[in-house]
Amino acid sequence: MNEEADGKTPEDRPSWPPAEGNSTQMTQQPQHTHMPTTPQGAPVNQGFEYELPYELVQQGWKKFWSKRENRPYFWNKLTGESLWEMPVVKPQFDPITDPLGICHNAAPVAPLPQPAPIHIPLSVGKRRASDDLGGPQAKKFVLAGPWDLDVQTNVIILERPPCIFMHSHPEIEAYRCALLAKLRQCYQELCHSRESIDAPKDSFNRWLMERKVIDTGYDPLLPSNCYPEISLSMYKEIMNDIPIKLVRPKFTGDARKQLSRYAEAAKSIMESRNSEPESRKVVKWNVDETFQWLRKTVGATYDDFQDRLAHLKQQCQPHLTETVRVSVEGICLKIYNLSCEYAKKVREKSNSILKEHGMELPPHPFLSQTTRKVWCYPVQFAIGCPRLPVVEYVPDRDQAMLRFQGDALAINNTYLQKLEHLYRHNCFDDRKFELFIPRVWTMLKRYATFFGVNPSPGAANADVRDTQASLPVTVFECLNRAFGVSFECFASPLNCYFKQYCSAFADCDSYFGSRGSFLHLKAVSGSFAANPPYCEELMEASVNHMERLLNDSPEPLSFIVLMPDYREPTPTALLRLESSQFKRRQVTIPAYEHEFRHGFQHVLNRSELNVRSNHATVIVWLQNVSGHQRWEPTEERVNALLETFRPGRERERDRQELLSPTRQGSTSEKQDVLVH
Structure with missing residues (x-):
């Protein structure tokens, strides 16, 4: 298949069903009750152009297939006109000297010689009028920032049905996030009142990720249909902090004090609870012995x-x-x-808004009934978007503030331009950008609530920064150059490097190019980078999903997986990764010898972006046979990748780019980016 013949890349080319004449490309289409509408149009299938008379093609006519009516229709890309019947060839005249055709002789025009048919894939939808411009005069937008959104995907997936989530709506999101914040606070209060401890750090965030691995509910954020109902992850983390949270003390005095506090807390629990007599006796005896040792021992060391x-x-x-x-x-x-109760309330509020607009959500998810292979495309919705309220946009010198119902969220202007670029290439129900700001606010609100804080420059040292940490730019460049990586398995619109990625929240991220949850991506071929957030259940499910994909596909498929090297206790996911039958290579980067980009990079200053990793990182190549042949992790490629992890490497890259003799020309292009 010639991917460059029409000037479009596979990423940009939609794929309605192919022509009836091209029987080799035709497959039976599943009939859905709800047709997918937005954010980027119908699913993509690389078919051939329907055969039309050359004169009609010259006048802008194209022929497509209507799934709803089960018959062909004709559309003119120049006038936007649609017809069920074959259009009539209009007389040729000069649109400049005679725009209405008044002076034109109506005599039939001799048909132009028709060239031999060439079977090449043609574009069926333009993203903007400037796409019609060809040759060197066409303007190419270059977006400055720590990303490369021009990298085209090499990922092919099986076509999937549309999702049944409601479109992003600021009012619904504000209500959902208020309930989630209330739930987080309730968790803290329950731990404090029942067990006299603070809620374990980041435990609630990991609970959300662990629940979404098995959740089949109807809310994109709040778990609402999980089995088992009791989270083993949350249970273990609470138990680890009972009777007190243990930390590694800095000094001998701190070690002595922690031992005393643990003994007192253990004795208090056994005396205040309905415990077994034998258990109470054992704990009391050990606590008393510990206090006697503390009173008698003088000059004990830290290790003692x-x-x-x-x-x-x-x-x-x-x-x-x-x-x-x-x-x-x-x-x-x-x-x-x-x-579950809060998710039900959000659902009821969503249904009330949809009812006002004459819409309703499908009662059940659609089942995939096709095995068509298509270029990977963003998540679609089963219903249209209701009218959205106005979100206030307050620009500043380096940042912009988006405010809705008194809730203001900040984002650096560079990252807002990035979102605009992603939105332009992935959202097709809002060509005039009338819904752009409300959807950006909704996405920012979702991630701020998930973090548990409002990301801001003052939150640079927040503990949740690692949840959204990403790889340095130099690493992504090497992954793409040496291993053909063009897709991130775990990212967000804010921290993605490529324009194709999977993310946690398909409903609010899809407008900016998200392919949805990685666990639901049925990839057939391609090269991926996977740097999952630290959640044991999510990492293990991801490794299992990769192995299934590698086992099912004979086409080139490669996953470069990065995981923290926590050996005590060793995570099941890491053991599963290291013992995989598809493992081709494994290397470990020691702690403090590499960096990551901060999870709040969309609001921080440039000097605060790189954070030294306090843990070792394991890199494993999982590849099937054909993937190994194409992207083999040779010694030279692996060494080049390890070099890009070196601390300060990204700053050196930025300095070299600044001093480059071609910098002046490229800067003028970057400054002209996305001005409209």
Whole structure:
């Protein structure tokens, strides 16, 4: 298939069904009750152009197939006119000297010689009028920033049905996020009141990710249909902090104090709960022995206190766990039931807004009934978009503020331009950008709520920064150059490097190019980079999904997976990755010898973007046979990749680009980017 014949790349070319005459490309189409509408139009299939008389083609006519009416129709790309019947050839006249054709002789015009038919894929939809310009005079927009949105995808997937989520709506999102913030606060209060501890750090975020791995509910953020209902992840994290949260002390005095606090808290739990007499006796005896040791021992070292604490925990923890088990399970179940209740409220509010616009959500997800291979395209919706409220846009020198109902969210102007670029190439129901700002606000609100904070320059050291951390630009450049990577399995519109990626929230990210959840992506071929957020259940499910895809496809398929090297205890996902039958190569980058980009890069200053990694990172190449032949991790390629991880490498790259003799010409192009 000639991908360059029509001047379009596979990424840009939509794919309605092919012509009836091209029987080799025809497949039976599934009949859906709801036709997918936006954000980018119908699914893409690389068919051939329907055969039309040369005169009609010259006048802008094209022929397509209507799934709804099950018959062909004709559309003129120049006038926008649509007809069911074959259009009539209009007389030729000069549109400049005689725009109305008044002075034209109506005598029939001799047909132009028709060239031999050439079977090449043609574009069926233009993104903007400037696409009609050809040759060197065509303006190419260059978007400055830590990304390369011109890289074309090499990913082919199986066609999928549209999603049944409601389009992004600021009012619905504000309501949903308020309920999620309330749920997060409830989790903190339950841990404090029932177990006298603070909610484990980032535990709620990991619970959201763990639940979405198995959730089949109707809300894109709030878990609403999960089995089992009690999250093992949340249960373990709460148990690890009972009776107190243990940290590695800095000084000997801190180690002594932590040992004393643990003993007191363990004794208090056993005395205040309905524990078994034998368990109470064992814990009391060990605690008393610990206090006697503390009173008698003088000049104990740091290691002495740590060893004593480990011994006390080994003796007491099983009895403590059994005593508080029912209470901790109650916390997990309470949080899940509240989430289901809140998701139901959001659904009811969404239905009320849709009803005002004469719409309704499909009751059940659509099942895929086709195995057509298509170029990977963004997520679609089963219904249209209702009217959106106005979101206030307040520009500033370096940042823009988007405000709705008194809730203001900030974003750097460079990243807002990036979103505009992604929106222009992936959203087709809003060519005039009337819905752009409300949809950007909704997406920013979603991620701010998921983080649990409002990302801002003052939050540069927030603990949740790692959730959205991304690889340095130099690493992405090398991955694309050496291994053909053009797709990110875990990203967002804010931190993506390529314009094709999977993300956590398909409903609000799809306008900006998201392909939805990676766990639902049925990839057939392509080269991927996978840097999942730290959630054990999500990482393990991702590795399992990669292995299924590699096992099912004979076409070139490659995954370069990056995971934190936490060996105590060793994550199941990492063991699963290292023992995979598709593993071709594995390397480890030591801690503090590489960097990541901050998760809040869309609001931070440039000097705060690179963060030194405090843990080692494991890189594993998973490839099938044909993928290994095409993107083999040779010694030279792997060494080049490791070099790009070196701390400061990205700053060196930026400095070299600034001093480049071609910088002046490229800067003028970048400054003219997306001005309209």
